[in-house]
Amino acid sequence: MTSLLALPYWQETGIKLGLALAVIPTTSLILVYLFLFKMMAFMQSRLGPNDTGPYGSLQLIAEAIKFLQKEDIHPEQADRRVFRMAPVVVLASTFLLYVVLPAGPDAIVQNLDTGVFYAMAVSSLSVLGILMAGWASANKYALLGGLRAAGQLIAYELPLILAVMGVVIQAETLNLQDIVVAQATGEIFGFGAIGNPFILTQFIAFLIFMIAAQAELTQTPFDMPVAETELVGGFHIEYTGFRFLLFFMAEFGTAFAFAALASVMFLGGWWIPGFEVDDNILNVLGPGVMLGKILLVAFFIFWVRFTYPRLREDQLQKFAWKVLIPLSLANIVLTGIFKVVF
Amino acid sequence: MTATSDREQMAYVSAQAADARVNVELDTGDMTLNIGPQHPATHGTLRIACQLDGEQVVVAEPIMGYMHRGYEKLCEVRTYPQCTTLINRIDWLGSFANEVPFILAAERLMEVEAPPRAQWIRTILFELSRIANLALFLGDMGVQIGALTPVFFAFRDRERVLNQIEEVTGGRFHPNFDRIGGLKDDIPKGWVEETRSVMEKMRTFCDEMEDLLVGNEIFQARCRGVGVIPPEVALGYGLSGANLRASGVDWDLRRDANPGLAWDQVDWRVWTHPDGDSFARYWVRLQETREATRIVDQLLDGIPSGPIMAKVPRIIKVPAGEAYISTENPLGEMGYYVVSKGDLGPFRVKIRTPSFNNISIVPWVMKGVYVPDVITILGSLYFILGDIDR
Numbered sequence: 001m002t003s004l005l006a007l008p009y010w011q012e013t014g015i016k017l018g019l020a021l022a023v024i025p026t027t028s029l030i031l032v033y034l035f036l037f038k039m040m041a042f043m044q045s046r047l048g049p050n051d052t053g054p055y056g057s058l059q060l061i062a063e064a065i066k067f068l069q070k071e072d073i074h075p076e077q078a079d080r081r082v083f084r085m086a087p088v089v090v091l092a093s094t095f096l097l098y099v100v101l102p103a104g105p106d107a108i109v110q111n112l113d114t115g116v117f118y119a120m121a122v123s124s125l126s127v128l129g130i131l132m133a134g135w136a137s138a139n140k141y142a143l144l145g146g147l148r149a150a151g152q153l154i155a156y157e158l159p160l161i162l163a164v165m166g167v168v169i170q171a172e173t174l175n176l177q178d179i180v181v182a183q184a185t186g187e188i189f190g191f192g193a194i195g196n197p198f199i200l201t202q203f204i205a206f207l208i209f210m211i212a213a214q215a216e217l218t219q220t221p222f223d224m225p226v227a228e229t230e231l232v233g234g235f236h237i238e239y240t241g242f243r244f245l246l247f248f249m250a251e252f253g254t255a256f257a258f259a260a261l262a263s264v265m266f267l268g269g270w271w272i273p274g275f276e277v278d279d280n281i282l283n284v285l286g287p288g289v290m291l292g293k294i295l296l297v298a299f300f301i302f303w304v305r306f307t308y309p310r311l312r313e314d315q316l317q318k319f320a321w322k323v324l325i326p327l328s329l330a331n332i333v334l335t336g337i338f339k340v341v342f
Numbered sequence: 343m344t345a346t347s348d349r350e351q352m353a354y355v356s357a358q359a360a361d362a363r364v365n366v367e368l369d370t371g372d373m374t375l376n377i378g379p380q381h382p383a384t385h386g387t388l389r390i391a392c393q394l395d396g397e398q399v400v401v402a403e404p405i406m407g408y409m410h411r412g413y414e415k416l417c418e419v420r421t422y423p424q425c426t427t428l429i430n431r432i433d434w435l436g437s438f439a440n441e442v443p444f445i446l447a448a449e450r451l452m453e454v455e456a457p458p459r460a461q462w463i464r465t466i467l468f469e470l471s472r473i474a475n476l477a478l479f480l481g482d483m484g485v486q487i488g489a490l491t492p493v494f495f496a497f498r499d500r501e502r503v504l505n506q507i508e509e510v511t512g513g514r515f516h517p518n519f520d521r522i523g524g525l526k527d528d529i530p531k532g533w534v535e536e537t538r539s540v541m542e543k544m545r546t547f548c549d550e551m552e553d554l555l556v557g558n559e560i561f562q563a564r565c566r567g568v569g570v571i572p573p574e575v576a577l578g579y580g581l582s583g584a585n586l587r588a589s590g591v592d593w594d595l596r597r598d599a600n601p602g603l604a605w606d607q608v609d610w611r612v613w614t615h616p617d618g619d620s621f622a623r624y625w626v627r628l629q630e631t632r633e634a635t636r637i638v639d640q641l642l643d644g645i646p647s648g649p650i651m652a653k654v655p656r657i658i659k660v661p662a663g664e665a666y667i668s669t670e671n672p673l674g675e676m677g678y679y680v681v682s683k684g685d686l687g688p689f690r691v692k693i694r695t696p697s698f699n700n701i702s703i704v705p706w707v708m709k710g711v712y713v714p715d716v717i718t719i720l721g722s723l724y725f726i727l728g729d730i731d732r
Contacts, residue, residue, distance in 0.1 A: 040490075044490065045494060144713065220488055221488065229486050229487075230713060230716070231713075232381060307489070307491060309487040309560045309561050310564070311563065311564070314712065
């Protein structure tokens with residue numbers, strides 16, 4: 001891989017890190033504004049923000065300032081150090097996820113050969129933070145929420161990884177960049193103008209991935225760890241002000257990252273039909289294409305979120321173990337057979 | 343005993359002791375979870391003390407009284423017309439329906455009867471407040487289960503009904519409109535047509551709820567078979583209203599013990615459901631909302647002409663006596679037992695509110711359910727806190 005510019009290693013890393021640090025709050029803000037403010041308001045026939053700034057976009061800044069003003073409260077019985085660390089751990093897993101997300105032939109923080117493996121591993125770190133938050137809050141609701149999150153992670157990490165296996169088998173690589181290249185250079189029955197986005201061949205895997213991601217992100221119908229009406233916020237019940245904001249940012253930042261993973265692995269990533277795969281212009285156009293695809297995937301995530309009721313924890317476990325895991329295993333077997341046959 | 347058998351015995355005892363130790367360590371013990379008094383699902387200040395084993399409820403006990411306002415006592419120091427102000431605030435979502443049984447009880451003691459026009463308009467407003475009340479339930483049940491959207495539709499469409507109530511009575515929430523011997527005012531011009539179009543919209547709202555929730559697999563998975571109340575248990579706990587009808591008991595005071603309102607003049611039916619679970623309770627209320635819009639439509643067609651106020655003295659003194667009148671309110675049977683000693687105000691008022699009895703079944707129905715089901719059952723029993731603690 002050619003370097004972005006001929007810069008020393010530490011400068012290049014610095015620029016990339018700075019970009020990543022700027023990108024994550026921005027992406028979660030985009031999702032909050034587009035989906036939580038505007039789309040939800042539209043779907044629920046109420047007014048979204050429209051007076052603060054153009055189309056109410058400055059509402060986000062008002063919200064952020066509101067969170068900064070709030071008092072930082074620790075429960076008396078809380079384990080203070082763990083309580084403070086928890087939101088940082090959750091957000092850190094989100095940050096680490098962005099490291100391997102490609103947005104162009106060279107626009108990637110670190111092109112890891114085991115990118116898929118890394119992404120899956122890092123995304124499950126967040127549950128550690130959630131468990132920490134649930135335990136350290138010294139609150140029964142928070143504890144229930146944290147334990148639910150842990151149970152949910154075990155149940156849904158498996159179908160998530162197994163669904164991705166289908167893509168990995170087809171692309172013959174764990175590298176996210178190479179998965180994009182494999183889709184770009186692929187052919188559908190000899191027709192290669194639009195490449196071969198894996199959503200066509202791995203549609204079952206895509207569905208399982210999206211369902212499992214929904215559970216991983218604790219979005220409705222799998223939001224039992226949060227469950228506003230029963231656990232009153234679950235693991236983040238005791239968090240106020242900026243610490244709550246960290247959880248909030250992590251939630252939407254991770255949603256963005258998972259939408260990005262889905263668009264990289266199933267929708268063809270940053271590649272635009274008609275361009276060479278290593279065309280330098282894709283470093284500029286790629287992020288835009290990615291953003292479009294991510295917003296499309298995120299739209300589905302939030303559409304489901306605002307429409308469906310919540311499952312019960314035991315129903316969710318049954319669904320994961322009895323439906324999703326057998327389905328994804330069958331998908332792997334099928335993919336393997338087709339891989340050998342063709 | 344030989345040494346061998348001694349050793350065997352020792353081994354047996356120590357193995358038993360080790361087992362017992364392990365069992366003690368694995369016994370997690372119960373956890374007490376206080377749901378409420380400040381919990382969104384209790385929409386008010388009801389507290390439910392749950393003993394949990396893991397996420398399963400062992401014992402659930404409702405604790406009420408956080409919002410007790412002493413209305414029965416306060417009624418004793420007020421005149422009859424002043425009492426309606428308090429009574430409005432018992433079930434605050436269906437206020438007008440609260441006033442009717444009290445006024446009817448006072449009318450019975452005074453041996454006055456409101457003119458037919460007043461009775462018809464009373465019935466219309468009664469049914470309108472039922473629709474406003476139940477519409478909120480239909481959306482709120484979604485929120486209890488995790489679907490955010492229905493409740494906003496419910497608030498949007500309930501507002502139309504409240505507007506109609508406001509146009510007649512001047513009050514959105516607390517009309518304070520019913521008078522002994524009739525009503526305060528007549529309905530305004532053009533109101534009948536507007537109400538008809540609102541009823542049409544409410545039927546659309548019911549269809550929307552049917553699409554959004556009733557047909558939803560997750561909603562069904564969460565509600566079907568959850569909190570099943572058999573008919574004899576429901577009757578034993580004194581359940582009333584839709585909670586009883588959802589257990590398959592065909593019981594409706596509007597039909598069975600009509601205290602003189604216009605329900606017997608129109609064609610309608612009582613909906614029951616044989617299952618007795620949370621889904622049945624939702625379904626019955628949905629059908630009841632539809633039925634209420636039909637009742638209102640028919641009543642609007644046939645409002646008789648005439649005065650809206652019977653001849654009553656300017657200063658109301660109720661003759662000595664006792665009367666109990668109960669009506670089928672949105673939440674169930676609401677009754678007023680009024681004892682008069684011939685003064686300006688009642689000597690004693692006993693208020694029988696539906697939510698108080700409906701919530702009494704909580705310890706029975708919540709044995710062995712999961713924490714999310716607690717919320718589902720509470721939501722489907724549908725109580726108003728002011729109706730429990732009056």
